Amino acid sequence: MPVVIPAAELGEFVTALLNTKIPDPDHARTVSDVLLWAARRGVDSHGVARVPRYLELLDSGEANATPELSFSGGPSGVTVLDADRAPGPIALTAAADEAVRRAQAVGIGAVGVRRTVHTGAIGYYTSRIASQGLVGIAFVAGMPNMSYPGVTGAAVATSPLSIAVPTAGSSPVLLDMATAGIALGKIAQYRNAGKTLPEGVAATADGTPTTDPALAKMPLPLGGAKGAGMSLVFELITSVLVGAPIVSSFHSDDPQGRVHRQNALILALDPAAFGDPAAFTEHVSETLAALQGLPSTGEIRYPGQNSAAIASKRAAEGIPVGPKVWGELEVAAEKLGVAVPVTPGG
Known part of the structure; x- marks a missing residue:
């Protein structure tokens, strides 16, 4: 089951994580705002699930922390x-x-x-x-x-x-x-959920269409x-x-x-x-x-109408974060010395 975090608390948490790699607090907040915007609107493939990857990009120098x-x-x-x-x-x-x-x-x-x-x-x-x-x-x-x-x-x-x-x-x-036909982040979501991909949206590395998210290497x-x-x-x-x-x-x-x-x-x-x-x-x-x-x-x-309605609902009720993503965020928080929001029952 996903954990549900109030949007404001999740935004502060993500900003704090990013701020450990991005010295400019305004820049860290900007990245967080974009990720939280997607999460609020139900575009979870581009939401907080991307935080670990952003931390990797900043660690490796692929992304410039002080541009x-x-x-x-x-x-x-x-x-x-x-x-x-x-x-x-x-x-x-x-x-x-x-x-x-x-x-x-x-x-x-x-x-x-x-x-x-x-x-x-x-x-x-x-x-x-x-x-x-x-x-x-x-x-x-x-x-x-x-x-x-x-x-x-x-x-x-x-x-x-x-x-x-x-x-x-x-x-x-x-x-x-x-x-x-499908975003790479969506393929990852199918893989994490153990679900089969729709027909005709993804292929193996050599271009062979597949519905197996474990074999899918590129979208069609x-x-x-x-x-x-x-x-x-x-x-x-x-x-x-x-x-x-x-x-x-x-x-x-x-x-x-x-x-x-x-x-x-x-x-x-x-x-x-x-x-x-x-x-x-x-x-x-x-x-x-x-x-x-x-x-x-x-x-x-x-x-955009449906995602706007989701945003209103999640603003009131909180943003659900899948257990795999939440676990990755907790690991990152412990490593970086960032406090983790208290989850229901936590």
């Missing part, structure tokens, strides 16, 4: 952030905020991100933009870990896409998806060639655009080609630059109401 973020010059609506191997939550939160500032000034903000490490739940950053009344769009490219039609073995990345659109009075529309593209093509294009508009190609480097004899890294593109659009922003959000809400008013065989929900 020097730097924005390059460029047109008023465009800039590139060199993340200096910062953990993704630190780099992409800074990029999202910069995109908002530029969009509020000139109508659109576009921030390319170079050299970050594990972006976390991409929907957090677009939601952050939408909370300012803007439309948020984000793409990420990373290390090849997914097949491509006709290729044996990993060829492209499970590159995610997110779009968040503000509404008039309800939770934002939030599309948050990968170009794979969502929609076959469609998901693979999206991943390739995301590599072009992120990594290649900022002068930091990953795919071509990975598949070459470049000694740095397989060093873990990710790149991103964060966009913010100000509805005021296109017309009346109040009318825009009203029309968004009208569109959602029209969809949800159609004849149906069940409840109709728009993207």
Whole structure:
């Protein structure tokens, strides 16, 4: 059975763990906020289950605990952030905020991100933009870990896409998806639970489809060639655009080609630059109401609505953490000298 921890206590616990590796308390809090955002919304594969991996990345130096973020010059609506191997939550939160500032000034903000490490739940950053009344769009490219039609073995990345659109009075529309049929973190969840994977979502190292999570080494593209093509294009508009190609480097004899890294593109659009922003959000809400008013065989929900409802429930009742993950957190806490929250019956 999972342990259930109040969201605030779990956030403080995760922040304290991260702060033992990340000297800047604001940076530690930022990483914690992104992980807790995912946990609250039921995206457990990107929630506190990732804390042990983040600690490993920081210990090994793959992720830079003391990054020097730097924005390059460029047109008023465009800039590139060199993340200096910062953990993704630190780099992409800074990029999202910069995109908002530029969009509020000139109508659109576009921030390319170079050299970050594990972006976390991409929907957090677009939601952050939408909370300012803007439309948020984000793409990420990373290390090849997914097949491509006709290729044996990993060829492209499970590159995610997110779009968040503000509404008039309800939770934002939030599309948050990968170009794979399943996330690597989800495969791990199936493995930990001893469950069989759905058909057609994962493969062995040589590309043979499998439903055994113990044998699954890489996800298969969502929609076959469609998901693979999206991943390739995301590599072009992120990594290649900022002068930091990953795919071509990975598949070459470049000694740095397989060093873990990710790149991103964060966009913010100000509805005021296109017309009346109040009318825009009203029309968004009208569109959602029209969809949800159609004849149906069940409840109709728009993207992000279900996870927003889970977030409300978990904010009130606490966040469940699986026994395996909780055990890993307890071990890390003992090693790092961090107090563990008291669990029910503990």
